[in-house]
Amino acid sequence: MEQNNEQQPADATLRDLPDAEYEQIRAMIYDLCRLSFDKDKKPLVQYRLGKRLRDLGFSSYRQYLKFVKEQDGGEELTILINALTTNLTYFFREPDHYDFLTETVFKPYAAGPRDARLRLWSAGCASGEEAYTVAMIMNETIPDLERRDALILATDVSTRVLDIARRGDYPLERFKDTPAELRDKYFEPADQGGRACFRALPALTRLVRFRHLNLMDKWPMRNPLDVILCRNVMIYFDKATQQELVNRFYDALKPDGFLIVGHSETLTGVKHRFEHFRKTIHKKSE
Ligand SMILES: C[S@@+](CC[C@H](N)C(=O)[O-])C[C@H]1O[C@@H](n2cnc3c(N)ncnc32)[C@H](O)[C@@H]1O
Structure with missing residues (x-):
């Protein structure tokens, strides 16, 4: 752990x-x-x-x-x-995943048809830093984002951290890996019960839907997803549970969709249908 x-x-x-x-x-x-x-x-x-x-x-x-x-x-x-539950997280954690999203998902989407849908899922989002980081880079990469149908679903089993995510107030230390200009562009200084914090602005909050979800239950998504980030969550599960989950993720993705897992995680020993795209990034190729 x-x-x-x-x-x-x-x-x-x-x-x-x-x-x-x-x-x-x-x-x-x-x-x-x-x-x-x-x-x-x-x-x-x-x-x-x-x-x-x-x-x-x-x-x-x-x-x-x-x-x-x-x-x-x-x-x-x-x-x-x-x-x-262990809810450790921060903005721009494992930053190469965000570089991957910029180059392989968001730039092609920005160059494609205006009416295309884009759906990402932060599965095990904790207090929301992962989802808001995705929202920052979407804003940075997709020029006409406001007129597009692009959203991030962010879920967790802990109601405590979801409350933090919905409030969108974060102490300075969560931004240790965040470029200062992005922090200042997408957050405003605020006061949280006498403690200074940074509050997520509507440019981010309008892109993210936080929901309570136990990954072991039925999932509410009706349409297939483009990207699932399930990072630093499966390390807490045994192999049989990982296998079950990875196969459900596969079924929930569009063809050519991606599953991203944490840097310390591997699908080794798990039977699955994904193509290895690069370390910790798996592609649904059909
Ligand atoms: C360490 S955090 C990872 C946060 C973020 N994905 C990251 O990589 O920074 C793991 C999260 O998984 C959530 N989690 C654990 N078991 C879960 C389950 N069965 N269903 C949904 N979320 C779960 C925990 O509540 C916790 O917030």
């Missing part, structure tokens, strides 16, 4: 996570989202859920799990998923 900077709090041991309860949480999160937590991730899970137990006033995981299971409507399950 990706690095995170979470430290175990000093009082974490007050709510010790017994192995039996850890197994129940692992099974629950696997059944829901197919996220695979190894045995060695117990301290991480304990840290992330410890905060929640403290907020709810529970003194044991047994009490907490009883509460999760008995609660109508599944609200606590949503909070559990929000707590256990």
